[in-house]
Amino acid sequence: MEPLGNRDDLIRRVHAALHGHGETAHRPDPRASAPGPPESIEKRIDRFSEALRSAAGTVVAGNLYSVLPALCEGLRSEGVTALLVPEGDTAARELADALMPMGPFRLASTSELLHGNSPVTAGIQSSEFAIAESGTVVSTGRSGRTLLPGLVTDVHVAIVRPGILVDRMEDVLAALAADPPRTISFITGPSRTGDIEQTLTLGAHGPRAMIAVITETST
Amino acid sequence: MEPRCHDFSRNVERALANRNLQAAISRTTGRFLEHRNAAVRSFPGDFEAAREAASRLKLATLRDLDIHLARFIDEAERRGAAVHIARDSAEARDISVRIAREEGIGLAVKSKSMATEEIGLNEALEAAGVEVVESDLGEYIIQLAGEPPSHLIAPAVHKTREEVARLFADKLGEPYTEEIPELVAIARRRLREKFLSAGMGISGANFLIAETGSIAIVSNEANARMATTLPRVHMVVASIEKVIPLMSDLPPMLRLLTRSATGQPISSYVSVLTGVRRPGDVEGPSKLHILLVDNGRSAILKGKYREMLKCIRCGACLNICPVYQTIGGHAYGWVYPGPMGSVLSPLLLGLREASALPDASSLCGACADVCPVKIPLPDLLLELRADARAQGHRTPAEVLGMKGFAAIMGRAGILEALERIGGVFSQLLFKDGKIPWLPFRLSGWTDRRDFPAPAVRPFRKVWKSKRGVLPWNR
Structure with a gap:
């Protein structure tokens, strides 16, 4: 479909309203304002965890096998019976394989979640970035990745490798700005609403619980 | 929505007679302010300096708006979007209807957008036979009730849980319950079906990023993510002043927006959306329509009211305003309430319609103190009062x-x-x-x-x- 309306007319109208241009304001380098000493990975994990917890998220950390009991307990308490794992996400698959006999949980399929009565499902996904400042995990739709595990499920399990932790949102955007994928999704805690009498309720349209698993994975 | 600003004093009478409304509004605004103040105290760095920087960024962007708009349009089109331009509301409605027709849309899901309220999008699409479903819980509630929003970010603040329960029972045939989690669950279930079957998702934009032609949207419920991920067509409706130059301008603006709005350091979800689904992508719409609405902005840009276009719609000025706290949003008679509405509505609608709004202020200045982009709202209100008198609007x-x-x-x-x-x-x-x-x-x-x-x-x-x-x- 061809664009409608008159683009040149808009630009002309706006240009005329400006009576010529002002001096372009001095723009400080966004990085310059936050030099900061290099941060230890432990400190960064702590900041991430604290921020995510205050956004009603849950954090479990440790090697894969040490996090399993707490994670399994968390999923059970939400009534989870099925797991959604994106194709090709080996870390998520590894975690799901370890979890399945403990639940017991079974694997759910995307089509099952999108159509018909779906079971209570946890979506497990490796995050592409994590942001210490705000306790945020980042998923994108790059190279065939899906965003559904953190969107249409009841519980969102985000795997965070310490190596993907950055300081601020600026760092993520700088890495992606040259060729941004169609979707960059910044996720901080579960889905929430306060629209009825300002009462905070989790699980509005998206997951009602969000668990970050901070662990060193093989991939 | 047909403006009723000229009925302001009658609207106020009605609001003042409604005790429930006043209790709900003062509870909500009080809580928002508490959260906002706590978030300001824990701001990483100097909050005042951040406000100053944001104000300067918006002003500098407005000063070169033609360049930034042209860049935004070029970059968005380069990545597969069709960018449409509407001079006014009527043209915006026409274009939206043509898009829906051309794409063969029977059902559209919407995430919250003030620009669509401004142009009256829902009514136009409904008249053209397209079912439009609001997906933000607050918007869904007031859509069922057939009412306009009464707050920028909490559109149903004037509704009690009993009213919502009655609404869901009457309009949806759901069993009556006053339990808020159950009410939320009903909306989740009802709307999930809509998300999965809608042909088009409609959203606004918190920011348009010129550098990459991207759209940034914040939400807490995940409805904006659903509406922009699941349907095959995505339509964005945004007014032209939403542009920021660079991707790197986004984080500092977001830090101010979410803290000023709800007191959150960041909203649960921030989506940065660029173009359409790429080859190899498994999700996302294959069609993207971006409708840029002028509707009087280029005229505002011209003169002494330019700073009003810095507004990022956080709602902080509503929450702190003693007038808004007393009369709520509906009394203002159109889509934009509170101090920002008292400036913006007369500028968009004309003083003949809305000259009463700038008078509805004690000029206490609290709105300017909390504004994250430092809009001198009391000064602009005074200017509008003078303009109204000069144009002969006086009794x-x-x-x-x-x-x-x-x-x-x-x-x-x-x-x-x-x-x-x-x-x-x-x-x-x-x-x-x-x-x-x-x-x-x-x-x-x-x-x-x-x-x-x-x-x-x-x-x-x-x-x-x-x-x-x-x-x-x-």
């Missing part, structure tokens, strides 16, 4: 009153005589310093509050007697 009583005031103030003898008479009256009749009742035309004041009685000793006398001891005369 005969106002003209008469001002003439009388000038006549008295210009003659010291008359003023002194009146002061004496007033002083005697006060001494005899209004010993507590309050006049509880005034006749006919003036009863509008005394119906709800006392009028201060004239001082027994006029100020000028006090001034004369104290002169010798005032600190600056020592």
Whole structure:
């Protein structure tokens, strides 16, 4: 479909309203304002965890096998019976394989979640970035990745490798700005609403619980 | 939505008579403010410096808006978007309907957008046979009730849980429940079906990023993510002042927006969306329509009201405004309430429609103090008042009153005589310093509050007697 309306007319109208241009304001380098000493990975994990917890998220950390009991307990308490794992996400698959006999949980399929009565499902996904400042995990739709595990499920399990932790949102955007994928999704805690009498309720349209698993994975 | 700003005083009467509304509004605004203040205290870095920087960024962007808009359009089109331009609301509605027709849309899901409220999108699409479902819970509630939003970010603040329960029972046939989690679950289930079957998702934009032609949207419920991920067509409706130049401009603006709005350091979800689904992508719409709406902005850009276009719609000025806290959003008569609405509505609709709004302020300045982009709202309100008078929007009583005031103030003898008479009256009749009742035309004041009685000793006398001891005369 061809664009409608008159683009040149808009630009002309706006240009005329400006009576010529002002001096372009001095723009400080966004990085310059936050030099900061290099941060230890432990400190960064702590900041991430604290921020995510205050956004009603849950954090479990440790090697894969040490996090399993707490994670399994968390999923059970939400009534989870099925797991959604994106194709090709080996870390998520590894975690799901370890979890399945403990639940017991079974694997759910995307089509099952999108159509018909779906079971209570946890979506497990490796995050592409994590942001210490705000306790945020980042998923994108790059190279065939899906965003559904953190969107249409009841519980969102985000795997965070310490190596993907950055300081601020600026760092993520700088890495992606040259060729941004169609979707960059910044996720901080579960889905929430306060629209009825300002009462905070989790699980509005998206997951009602969000668990970050901070662990060193093989991939 | 048909503006009813000209009915302002009647709207206010109605609002003041509604105790439930006032309780709900003051509870909500109070909580928002508490959260906002806590978030400001824990701001990483200097909050004042961040406000100043954001204000400058928005002003600098507005100063070169033609360049940034052209870049945004080029970059968005390069990545597969069709960018449409609407000069006014009517054109915006036309274009939206044509897009829906051309794409063969029967059902569209919407995430919250003030721009679509402004142009009256829902009504236009419904008239063209497209079912439009609001997916933000608050918007869903008021859509079922057939009401406009009453707050920028909490559109259903005026509804109690009992009213929502009744609405869901009557309109959706759901079993009556006053449990909020159950009400939320009902909306989740009902709307999930809509997300999965809608052909088009409609969203606004919190920011348009010129560098990459991207759209940034914040949400807490995940409805914006659903509406922009699941349907095959995505339509964005945004007004032209939403542009920021660079990707790196986004984080500092977001830090201010979410803290000023709900007190969150960041909203649960931030989506940065660029173009359409790429080859190899498994999700996302294959069609993207971006509708840029001018609707009077280029005229605002021209003159002394340009700073109003810095607004990022956080709602902080509503929450802190004593007038908004008392009358709520509907009384303002159109889509934009509170101090920002009292400036923006007259600019978009004209003073003939909305000249009463700038008068509805005590000019206390609290709105300017909390504004994250430092819009001088009280100054703009005053300018609008002056413009309204210059354009002849004043009542005969106002003209008469001002003439009388000038006549008295210009003659010291008359003023002194009146002061004496007033002083005697006060001494005899209004010993507590309050006049509880005034006749006919003036009863509008005394119906709800006392009028201060004239001082027994006029100020000028006090001034004369104290002169010798005032600190600056020592």
